[in-house]
Each structure stands twice: as structure tokens, then as C-alpha cells.
Amino acid sequence: MADNSWFYAALGCSILWGLSYSLTEKIMENDVPVTVVMAFTGFFYFIFSLFICFSMGEIKPGLISLGNNKSNLILLIATSGMYVLGAYLIYFAINEKNATLASMVEITYPLFVFLFSMIIYRDVQLNWWAALGGIFIFVGVCIIYYKNGY
Numbered sequence: 464m465a466d467n468s469w470f471y472a473a474l475g476c477s478i479l480w481g482l483s484y485s486l487t488e489k490i491m492e493n494d495v496p497v498t499v500v501m502a503f504t505g506f507f508y509f510i511f512s513l514f515i516c517f518s519m520g521e522i523k524p525g526l527i528s529l530g531n532n533k534s535n536l537i538l539l540i541a542t543s544g545m546y547v548l549g550a551y552l553i554y555f556a557i558n559e560k561n562a563t564l565a566s567m568v569e570i571t572y573p574l575f576v577f578l579f580s581m582i583i584y585r586d587v588q589l590n591w592w593a594a595l596g597g598i599f600i601f602v603g604v605c606i607i608y609y610k611n612g613y
Contacts, residue, residue, distance in 0.1 A: 481566065487554060488562040497554040504550070564607060571604050573597060 516522040529536045556565035580586050
């Protein structure tokens with residue numbers, strides 16, 4: 464039997480993000496700006512990440528690895544910037560509409576992972592069943608967009 468730990472980790476992430484998006488909507492309804500939500504989550508993300516890195520003994524080897532490979536450092540900086548901008552955009556969307564609809568549109572990101580993996584790595588990490596699931600996601604987002612008067 465194949466190891467399914469990746470699946471349960473991804474599902475756990477999905478559950479936690481779903482809960483956090485719902486709670487974030489309520490927080491922002493009480494006049495807490497998107498930027499304050501980002502600052503708090505960024506602070507706790509930073510503290511938690513440092514704790515994990517130090518407790519697993521990965522901070523020194525990780526920094527050495529980044530120091531030895533400048534292209535990885537540049538990619539990490541760029542990716543971090545994309546992550547922060549993406550977080551801002553989802554919080555903005557939740558604040559402007561609601562957590563449910565914003566997250567349903569956000570779930571199209573696997574289609575972009577597929578597209579960028581194809582373009583950048585020339586690698587197709589998809590089978591027909593996963594592609595069918597992606598089509599359902601895309602169709603679902605189109606339905607949400609058109610049935611909400613856009």
C-alpha cells in the first residue's frame with residue numbers, strides 16, 4: 464500500500480485554511496484591516512517557522528545551502544514575495560466578498576501549478592483522472608462567476 468501521508472497532510476492543510484478563512488472573514492467584518500491580519504499572521508508564521516527550523520536542526524544547513532546556491536536564494540526570495548502578495552489578495556477578496564466565494568475561486572490554483580510546471584519544467588504531473596477533477600474545478604468557478612452577476 465502506498466504511503467498516503469501527503470494526502471492527509473494536504474487535507475489537514477485544507478481544513479485549517481478553511482477554518483482560518485472563515486474566522487478571518489469575521490475578524491475583518493469587525494473593521495480589522497487586511498494589512499493588520501497579514502502582519503499578525505506573518506508574525507506568527509515567522510515565530511513558528513523559526514521554532515520548527517531550530518528544533519529540527521535545519522536552520523544552519525538550510526542557510527549554508529542557500530549561501531552555496533545563489534539561484535535558490537533568488538528563487539526563495541521571489542517565491543516568498545509571491546506568497547505574501549497571494550496572501551494579501553486572498554484576504555482582500557475575503558474582505559470584499561466573503562470567505563466562501565473567495566476560497567472557491569482560489570481553488571483554481573492547481574490549474575496554474577500544472578500550467579507553470581509545464582512551462583518551466585516541461586513536466587506533466589497529471590493523469591486523466593486528476594485532469595478531470597481540474598476541469599470540474601474550472602467549471603465550478605465559471606458557474607460561481609456567472610451566477611453571481613459578474
